Amino acid sequence: MVWIRTVCGSLETRLRYSSELGYNTFPFPQISAEKKAEISSLVFDIVSAREMYSEGNLGDLYNDIPENLRILHDYLDKTLDSCYQVEPFESDTERIKLLFDLYEQKIFQDE
16 A cells, blocks of 8 residues: 555545556565465455455445454565565555665666
8 A cells, every 4th residue: 555655646535546557566576376375365364354244335344444354454464565575664664665676676677
């Protein structure tokens, strides 16, 4: 989300989403098949957990997120962060700096 907030910006208090600016430019490193499987498993765990609260909508669910779903999201975040570096990021500033460094490497590599 820090990438989207930084490169796409917002309208009022809502994030702007753009495939051209946000998703097509997001620098994601090559990862092992095992790491891909771990991430996929976590995503399916999150979807399964959401199904336990299917009577409401996602906005309501995430405004008052249940503990089990928050824990799954935290674990997914840590797993995704580990694709970039071993030690956890200390801040979003550190995270966005690394992402821009990777983006710059990708741009110059593609030339």
